[in-house]
Amino acid sequence: MSDLTKLTxxxxxxxxxxKDFSSVEITKAHIDACMDxxxxxxxxxxxxxxxxxxxxxxxxxxxxxxxxxxEGAPLGIKDLFCTExxxxxxxxxxxxxxxxxxxxxxxxxxxRDGMVMLxxxxxxxxxxxxxxxxSAFGPVVNPWRKGEDLVPGGSxxxxxxxxxxxxxxxxxxxxxxxxxxxxxxFTGTVGIKPTYGRCSRWGIVAFASSLxxxxxxxxxxxxxAIMLQxxxxxxAKDSTSINKAMPDLSAACGKSIKGMKxxxxxxxxxxGMPREIEDLWQQGIKWLESCGAEIVHVSLPHTKYxxxxxxxxAPAEASSNLARYDGMRYGERVEGDNLYDxxxxxxxxxxxxxxxxxxxxxxxxxxxxxxDAYYLQAQKVRTKIADDFKRAWEKCDAxxxxxxxxxxxxxxxxxxxxxxxxxxxxxxxxxxLAGLPAMSVPAALDNNGLPLGLQxxxxxxxxETVFAASSALESCAGFEAKPEKWWV
Amino acid sequence: MFTAKRVxxxxxxxxxxxxxxxxxxxxxxxxxxxxxxxxxxxxxxxxGAEPNTQVSLVDAAMPGMLPxxxxxxxxxxxxTGLGLNAQINLYSRFDxxxxxxxxxxxxxxxxxxxxxIVGEGEIEIEPEGGEAVIVGIERLHLEQxxxxxxxxxxxxxxxxxxNRSGVCLMEIVSKPDMRSPEEASAYVEKVRGIVRxxxxxxxxxxxxxxxxxxxxxxxxxxGDLGTRCEIKNVNSMRFIxxxxxxxxxxxxxxxxxxxxxxxxxxxxxNAKGETRxxxxxxxxxxxxxxxxxxxxxxxxxxEFVDGIKANLPELPDARKARFVVDYGIPEYDARILTADxxxxxxxxxxxxxxxxxxxxxxxxxxLFGALNKASINLDDSPVNSDALGELLxxxxxxxxxxxxxxxxxxxxxAGEGGANEIVEREGLKQVTDTGAIEKMVQDVIDAxxxxxxxxxxxxxxxxxxxxxxxxxxxxxxxPQAVNEILRKxxxx
Numbered sequence: 001m002s003d004l005t006k007l008t009x010x011x012x013x014x015x016x017x018x019k020d021f022s023s024v025e026i027t028k029a030h031i032d033a034c035m036d037x038x039x040x041x042x043x044x045x046x047x048x049x050x051x052x053x054x055x056x057x058x059x060x061x062x063x064x065x066x067x068x069x070x071e072g073a074p075l076g077i078k079d080l081f082c083t084e085x086x087x088x089x090x091x092x093x094x095x096x097x098x099x100x101x102x103x104x105x106x107x108x109x110x111x112r113d114g115m116v117m118l119x120x121x122x123x124x125x126x127x128x129x130x131x132x133x134x135s136a137f138g139p140v141v142n143p144w145r146k147g148e149d150l151v152p153g154g155s156x157x158x159x160x161x162x163x164x165x166x167x168x169x170x171x172x173x174x175x176x177x178x179x180x181x182x183x184x185x186f187t188g189t190v191g192i193k194p195t196y197g198r199c200s201r202w203g204i205v206a207f208a209s210s211l212x213x214x215x216x217x218x219x220x221x222x223x224x225a226i227m228l229q230x231x232x233x234x235x236a237k238d239s240t241s242i243n244k245a246m247p248d249l250s251a252a253c254g255k256s257i258k259g260m261k262x263x264x265x266x267x268x269x270x271x272g273m274p275r276e277i278e279d280l281w282q283q284g285i286k287w288l289e290s291c292g293a294e295i296v297h298v299s300l301p302h303t304k305y306x307x308x309x310x311x312x313x314a315p316a317e318a319s320s321n322l323a324r325y326d327g328m329r330y331g332e333r334v335e336g337d338n339l340y341d342x343x344x345x346x347x348x349x350x351x352x353x354x355x356x357x358x359x360x361x362x363x364x365x366x367x368x369x370x371x372d373a374y375y376l377q378a379q380k381v382r383t384k385i386a387d388d389f390k391r392a393w394e395k396c397d398a399x400x401x402x403x404x405x406x407x408x409x410x411x412x413x414x415x416x417x418x419x420x421x422x423x424x425x426x427x428x429x430x431x432x433l434a435g436l437p438a439m440s441v442p443a444a445l446d447n448n449g450l451p452l453g454l455q456x457x458x459x460x461x462x463x464e465t466v467f468a469a470s471s472a473l474e475s476c477a478g479f480e481a482k483p484e485k486w487w488v
Numbered sequence: 489m490f491t492a493k494r495v496x497x498x499x500x501x502x503x504x505x506x507x508x509x510x511x512x513x514x515x516x517x518x519x520x521x522x523x524x525x526x527x528x529x530x531x532x533x534x535x536g537a538e539p540n541t542q543v544s545l546v547d548a549a550m551p552g553m554l555p556x557x558x559x560x561x562x563x564x565x566x567x568t569g570l571g572l573n574a575q576i577n578l579y580s581r582f583d584x585x586x587x588x589x590x591x592x593x594x595x596x597x598x599x600x601x602x603x604x605i606v607g608e609g610e611i612e613i614e615p616e617g618g619e620a621v622i623v624g625i626e627r628l629h630l631e632q633x634x635x636x637x638x639x640x641x642x643x644x645x646x647x648x649x650x651n652r653s654g655v656c657l658m659e660i661v662s663k664p665d666m667r668s669p670e671e672a673s674a675y676v677e678k679v680r681g682i683v684r685x686x687x688x689x690x691x692x693x694x695x696x697x698x699x700x701x702x703x704x705x706x707x708x709x710x711g712d713l714g715t716r717c718e719i720k721n722v723n724s725m726r727f728i729x730x731x732x733x734x735x736x737x738x739x740x741x742x743x744x745x746x747x748x749x750x751x752x753x754x755x756x757x758n759a760k761g762e763t764r765x766x767x768x769x770x771x772x773x774x775x776x777x778x779x780x781x782x783x784x785x786x787x788x789x790x791e792f793v794d795g796i797k798a799n800l801p802e803l804p805d806a807r808k809a810r811f812v813v814d815y816g817i818p819e820y821d822a823r824i825l826t827a828d829x830x831x832x833x834x835x836x837x838x839x840x841x842x843x844x845x846x847x848x849x850x851x852x853x854x855l856f857g858a859l860n861k862a863s864i865n866l867d868d869s870p871v872n873s874d875a876l877g878e879l880l881x882x883x884x885x886x887x888x889x890x891x892x893x894x895x896x897x898x899x900x901x902a903g904e905g906g907a908n909e910i911v912e913r914e915g916l917k918q919v920t921d922t923g924a925i926e927k928m929v930q931d932v933i934d935a936x937x938x939x940x941x942x943x944x945x946x947x948x949x950x951x952x953x954x955x956x957x958x959x960x961x962x963x964x965x966x967p968q969a970v971n972e973i974l975r976k977x978x979x980x
Contacts, residue, residue: 082550082551082552088551090551095551098551100550100551100552101545101550102545102550104552201552201554202552202553202554203552203553204552205551205552206551206552206782208781209781209782210781236556237554237556238554238556239554239555239556239557239782239783239784240781240782240783240784316778317778317781319586319776320584320586320595320596320776320778322595323586323588323594323595323596324549324551324593324594324595326588326590326595328590328593328648329548329549329550329593330550339590339646340588343588363776366586366776366777366778367774367776368774368776371776371777371778375778
């Protein structure tokens, strides 16, 4: 039997359905792959025993010709998703040995559809980071390597590495400023952040409520379609959930983009951006043109304010969202001399440096006397950015941009330079600020042999167009490269 | 900025060393919405449950939990706003008020800061012994209650009960329009009457379902406003008056000694009748309010508001006016009988088909007197409206006299039975048999021949004879009949 870990999710699901192999077999193959790749540090918690049990249950269903859209497929879950009875850390020490008594809506949906959960994937602490180095459980290593260890991007670094290294058929991830798309770009995988409100946030540890969205990281566009279709859906428990039917995403893949208008925003470039990213962008334009798309040039004039606005809004919300980690009801507590001393010690020791930095920034921008100058101003910028997109949609159906201004960088390179680190998000934050669906598709290798991604941004709720354009891009790019399996 | 144009009645001025002072009072009333579930979760709100048994994952702020607004609470806020004659804001928003405390699991309270659901309004109050006063309403907003920290179960530990965490409160903020402790308590009484009539809050102050933060400052009558202090969580009308009296005098003493008032938050110690510092301005939090990103703004339509308006029950002011017209009772009586929904309902049941004025007198006199003395609420009265009605009917058909009725009422209140039952059992029926009365009159005249002889010169002596006959009858003789027969026999 061929290596079951090399299959796409789509192929694995049809193989399972055709009984070419069992869920137990494919799950076992992935468990072995996970164990072989332990050095990549992609998982915080594995749950192989329960995974094997779930595989058996799936096999029983498959044997009767039953089962859901993900029946029997071994997948990974970012450790930001609360999973009933399975330790959930958010990449932080502060949650201690926290085992939720509840299952978040997204994984509940996936379990309903027959997912086999292999375990909980490593991530930047509370999803704050672009390199997975802020995790309290150590950095994740990118399976792509050039002489030295590279970061997989972040915050969903564990998800991206695990998918790129064939440790799971696909993984859930979350994206607040680029945390799905940037690691996808760094690891040669596909990742989509859907429209804000498509995936319920209920039970996902909050970073910045108005920006957080869950989505999949997979090896193909079609696999993302399959996973997102299962993850998404209206949820009355999330007041920001959108009650609109999701289009058939699998059907959108491969759909002709003839006549589709693709906008090229002139502002999506940056000083010091490698020439090859610029070239890849031009190549992407040609690919889409060759599929019959019409290229239009658009301007999103407020793009340059997006990153500063993001780094005000996101920390502001985070400073409040993370106030509940006070050592009183769950998680770690460090006893102090009195109540406030206990709070201070608990939070100083429980949170890592980057999380503390963002809590401080967020607290600052919300403080009396600064609120108007920072938070309110940032909200106004946010409105301007959304307006920029609205104007662009008068001219085009989707936008094509690079996903990131660079390829994966070495572990430790940017860790002590937060501003350089934050610049990773420059092309991705706009979609979060405006709540738009955006997808990163692996397009080429750079001169060092590292993957680079291109991004498709679509109108709110128009995932159909995003998938169609991304799928066309994927076909044209024909990205087949795989990292050398050096970790075994 | 608040201004305070109205100057207090002189009778409410406090005397000082060099000049008189007036008190400026503003109130924040916290009224718990009468909702079975919390503002943002489905957990129950029932009072008195075992600690931490009415706590959802949301109320305990577990990771990833999200609030979902309880629409019933929004509706109650709109109803209350209409009852306060206030502006209803079709757009309002929930904000987070950030601070750390163990009984605040989220680390923030969800409240409405910048855009409250209800804006300005006004109500009329009638303080005891004073003129009616219009009090402005600044706003009404919705917010979550915190849990409860319990410090006295152990010398070293604090325990937290989250049953109250997330319960929906309406904070009703007045303008600083009150000038005396009586006006302040009349205001709270009025607000309480309105929310009870609307059914939006049960108004139970003992359970803390309605409580007030009292802002007090003093100034030279008509002069510039002074620095205020806020007294937190005062939970009875009497305590409100006591706290204001104490606080005003404290501030005057400081000012007259050449000191300055520190703007601070104070506590009222009901046992000692004093206020004391809780936290000073320096300790004041920066709450870092910002819109709650987990919740969408509340957009309601004018149709929604109009629909609620069309179905509002009668409010105390309207009811008072109706009582004056329909029952012909004085305005003063009507006000007392409509201050509270329960009183008004009781009165309407009692007055139906009976002499409305006698009904009012009996309720306000004997019944309220007895309830007050026994510290019982009208709702728990041992004599209900039907029972009291039965007694009034016995007076009405002259079965018993008003005087006997008072004794019967006391027995009824003591639980010794219904009016008819007591009258029968104790043989209290009025004697209207003229033969029997004539005999009693004759006996009294015979026994007091001296006095009888003087009656012609001194007609006021008739009263003496009436008293003697009534005494002889054990109070049961019909006083009118006694009078007539006496006058006839005495030749008047």
